Structures are given as C-alpha cells and as structure tokens.
Amino acid sequence: MSGEKIRLIVVGCGDIAVSRHIPALLANKDVDLVAICDTDGERAAAAAERYGIRAHTTDYRKLMRDGSVDAAIVATPPWVTPDITIDLLRAGKHVLCEKPMAILPEKAEEVARTERETGKKVQVGFTYRHDPLLEQLRDWIREGRLGSPRYFRIGIFDEVWDPVGNPEHYRRIFKTMEYGVPSVHDGAHIADFLHMLTDSPVKQVHAFGYKSRSEFPASNFDTSIIDFANGDRARLEIGWFYPQFPAGEFEIVGPEGIAVFDRLNRSVELRTTDGVERVNHDDDWWDTCFRIQLDKFIVGIRSEQPLVPGTREGIYSLTLTKQIESAIGGPKERPV
Ligand SMILES: NC(=O)c1ccc[n+]([C@@H]2O[C@H](COP(=O)([O-])OP(=O)(O)OC[C@H]3O[C@@H](n4cnc5c(N)ncnc54)[C@H](O)[C@@H]3O)[C@@H](O)[C@H]2O)c1
Known part of the structure; x- marks a missing residue:
C-alpha cells in the first residue's frame, strides 16, 4: 500500500x-475518498453533492464489504462510534474514530481488544494534540524550563446556547448532554492534553458540576481539580451552552516560570526570570490540526508503527473524564 492512495470512507456526515x-481528505493527495455514509440520507446526499463525492449511502455495512476500501473515518456521536469502529475493524479497515472513542469505558476496552485481535489500527480524533504549538509547550516542560511540579489552569467554553436561532444545534447538544457532562465530550481533548503534557498517572480527582438551566439533563459547567502522581495539579473549567462565554485560558505555572498557550491567536509564550520566549504561527488552527491528524493516520497505516493517539490514549482520556463525571454525579438517567 506504500505508494498507492489510501481508499477511504467516511461514516457520519454531521x-x-x-x-x-471531508475538506481535509479532499485536499490530501494520498487519499481517495470513495464514499460517505449517514443514517440521515439527506445529509449524506447533500455532502456528496457539495463536495462531488461519487457514492453515498445510509448503511456503512454496505461500504465495509468493499475489499478495496482500506480505512474509514468515523464521525458519529460517541454512543454509536465504538460499535461502528468494531464492525469496521472486523471488516479489515483501519479506523480514525472521533473523540471520545466511547462514553462507556467497557466499550472503549472492547475497541482496543478488537484492534489487537484484528491487527487493524485505530487512531482517536484528539485533533488538537497535533498542534505544533502544543508540542512546543510539551518540549519546554520536558526540558525542565518550567520546573516541577506544575499547575495547569485550563478553561474551555464552547457550544453557544441559542435554541431559537439554531434549534438543530440546540437539540444536538442537549441530546449529547444526556450522554455525559461537558468534561466527557469537549473535556476529552483536555484530558488528552494533560496526558501528553504531564505524562503521569492520575492520583485523585475532585470535581463539581453546575447547571445554569434547570431543564438541562446534566451540569453544563464543570470544575475539576486533578492531582497527578508526579505532583502536577490541574484546574479545569469546561463549560457549554451559554449565550456568551467567559474568557478561556491555558496556562502552566511552574516554580521556574509560566507558559501561556493562546491557541486562536496562534502563540505560546514562556516567561522565566531569563526573559520571555514567544513562538508564533501564522496559520489556521483548525486547518493545521486536521491536516496533520490525517497525515499521521496515513503514515501509520502505511508503516508498522502504532497510531498515536490510539486506543491507549483514548482510554486514558475517557477514564479521566469519567472520573470527573462520577465525582460530579451526572447525568441522572442515561438513554440506552
Ligand atoms: N475532533 C474534533 O475537533 C471534533 C469537533 C467536533 C466534534 N467532534 C466529535 O465528532 C463526533 C460527531 O460530532 P458532530 O458535531 O459532527 O455531530 P453531528 O450530530 O453533527 O454528526 C453526527 C452524524 O452521525 C450520523 N450518524 C449517527 N449514527 C450513525 C450511524 N449508525 N451510521 C452513520 N451515520 C450515523 C448522524 O446522523 C449525524 O449526521 C462527536 O463524537 C464529537 O464529539 C470532534
């Protein structure tokens, strides 16, 4: 497969x-996007027409029977993603599945087991860990530039509450909340960042949930304190569904200095007693991260190397976010 294009399908056209x-796939010369699928046939058809994709269907099983397909991207809600991933692995496809890779740890373990049994590979869509600026932060930490232990201050706010202006989005996020607090969903990326940056097991978690509207099925503003075995501590604020967002933050405070990550203005800064070091990238954060994520998936498929972030990273992230959720105690009743 080394020189040939990877023949790929997409499951979930949301x-x-x-x-x-899809735009990242179409821009990549190593990929042939052969077909897309969504249980909502109108969505699949609209995406196929918009991007000129030659085939679309409502049943991914039809596509996975095609022996010439090498791989799939699964971009479905996390309560259906693991079963689709397992089916595709058993059909002999490599899978890039969206985060979180499941909402139940036992399902994530089943995916990992199937990966081992089939010899096909899974990459988890922790897209933003591929940001070169985040890698710069990790390098500063590894070089000891901040000292140790470190205190992470991270606040991420997303998903505007706008039931009148955007009812489809409102219904989607409301339903997602029935399957987990925001830490399980958006927090999946943050838990992965912490895994990458602290490189240490979690020792204990304290977390508190706050619900801004009584009709919400779960808290929509999670605050957690996470202690790591290496002495690092993180304070996370992850919030959803506000009409206006408070300022986000991403700072790492160490005995030797502070690192500040401004993902949207594309900079990281290291402030120590020796002065200030700043790295800027003049690029689009989304484009960069999705392009690198796909490049790594292709390299991983073509080589003997395991895919990173893979199921190991997916399970670390889910285990941590489920610890946060269980400390918060929500949502009350989860649909089956
Ligand atoms: N990596 C990232 O940056 C990032 C960003 C946003 C969302 N996500 C994740 O991606 C996933 C999808 O999010 P979204 O916002 O696109 O959701 P969405 O609801 O807009 O899209 C999901 C799509 O999957 C389809 N679907 C459901 N079951 C299916 C099945 N069995 N077969 C085929 N299609 C099926 C739905 O009809 C829908 O169109 C979520 O897990 C989310 O957390 C990741």
Whole structure:
C-alpha cells in the first residue's frame, strides 16, 4: 500500500465531518475518498453533492464489504462510534474514530481488544494534540524550563446556547448532554492534553458540576481539580451552552516560570526570570490540526508503527473524564 492512495470512507456526515474531515481528505493527495455514509440520507446526499463525492449511502455495512476500501473515518456521536469502529475493524479497515472513542469505558476496552485481535489500527480524533504549538509547550516542560511540579489552569467554553436561532444545534447538544457532562465530550481533548503534557498517572480527582438551566439533563459547567502522581495539579473549567462565554485560558505555572498557550491567536509564550520566549504561527488552527491528524493516520497505516493517539490514549482520556463525571454525579438517567 506504500505508494498507492489510501481508499477511504467516511461514516457520519454531521458537523465535523462536513466542515473539517471531508475538506481535509479532499485536499490530501494520498487519499481517495470513495464514499460517505449517514443514517440521515439527506445529509449524506447533500455532502456528496457539495463536495462531488461519487457514492453515498445510509448503511456503512454496505461500504465495509468493499475489499478495496482500506480505512474509514468515523464521525458519529460517541454512543454509536465504538460499535461502528468494531464492525469496521472486523471488516479489515483501519479506523480514525472521533473523540471520545466511547462514553462507556467497557466499550472503549472492547475497541482496543478488537484492534489487537484484528491487527487493524485505530487512531482517536484528539485533533488538537497535533498542534505544533502544543508540542512546543510539551518540549519546554520536558526540558525542565518550567520546573516541577506544575499547575495547569485550563478553561474551555464552547457550544453557544441559542435554541431559537439554531434549534438543530440546540437539540444536538442537549441530546449529547444526556450522554455525559461537558468534561466527557469537549473535556476529552483536555484530558488528552494533560496526558501528553504531564505524562503521569492520575492520583485523585475532585470535581463539581453546575447547571445554569434547570431543564438541562446534566451540569453544563464543570470544575475539576486533578492531582497527578508526579505532583502536577490541574484546574479545569469546561463549560457549554451559554449565550456568551467567559474568557478561556491555558496556562502552566511552574516554580521556574509560566507558559501561556493562546491557541486562536496562534502563540505560546514562556516567561522565566531569563526573559520571555514567544513562538508564533501564522496559520489556521483548525486547518493545521486536521491536516496533520490525517497525515499521521496515513503514515501509520502505511508503516508498522502504532497510531498515536490510539486506543491507549483514548482510554486514558475517557477514564479521566469519567472520573470527573462520577465525582460530579451526572447525568441522572442515561438513554440506552
Ligand atoms: N475532533 C474534533 O475537533 C471534533 C469537533 C467536533 C466534534 N467532534 C466529535 O465528532 C463526533 C460527531 O460530532 P458532530 O458535531 O459532527 O455531530 P453531528 O450530530 O453533527 O454528526 C453526527 C452524524 O452521525 C450520523 N450518524 C449517527 N449514527 C450513525 C450511524 N449508525 N451510521 C452513520 N451515520 C450515523 C448522524 O446522523 C449525524 O449526521 C462527536 O463524537 C464529537 O464529539 C470532534
């Protein structure tokens, strides 16, 4: 497969597939996007027409029977993603599945087991860990520039509450909340950042949930304190569904200095007693991260190397976010 194009399908033609995955695939000369699928046939057809994709269907099983297909991107809600991933692995396909890779740890373990049994590979869509600026932060930490232990101050706010202006989005996020607090969903990326940056097991978690509207099925503003075995501590604020967002933050405070990550203005800064070091990138954060994520998936498929972030990273992230959720105690009743 080394020189040939990777023949790939996309399962799930929702927001992230249509806005990011499909454009990244079409821009990549190593990929042949052969077909897309969504249980909502109108969505699949609209995406196929918009991007000139030659085939679309409502049943991914039809596509996975095609022996010439090498791989799939699964961009479905996380309560269906693991079963689709397992089916595709058993059909002999490599899979890039969206985060979180499941909402139940036992399902994530089943995916990892199937990966081992089939010898096909899984990459988990922790897209933003591929940001070169985040890698710069990790390098500063590894070089000891901040000293140790470190205190992470991270606040991420997303998903505007706008039931009148955007009812489809309102219904989608409301339903997602029935399957987990925001830490399980958006927090999946943050838990992965912490895994990458602290490189240490979690020792204990304290977390508190706050619900800004009584009709919400779960808290929509999570605050957690996470202690790591290496002495690092993180304070996370992850919030959803506000009409206006408070300022986000991403700072790492160490005995030797502070690192500040401004993902949207594309800079990282290291402030120590020796002065200030700043790295800027003049690029689009989304484009960069989705392009690198796909490049790594292709390299991983073509080589003997395991895919990173893979199921190991997916399970670390889910284990941590489920610890946060269980400390918060929500949502009350989860649909089956
Ligand atoms: N990596 C990132 O940056 C990023 C960003 C946003 C969302 N996500 C993740 O991507 C996933 C999808 O998010 P979204 O915002 O696109 O959601 P979405 O609801 O807009 O899209 C999901 C799509 O999957 C389809 N679907 C459901 N079950 C299916 C099945 N069995 N077969 C085929 N299609 C099926 C739905 O009809 C829908 O169109 C979520 O897990 C989310 O957390 C990741």
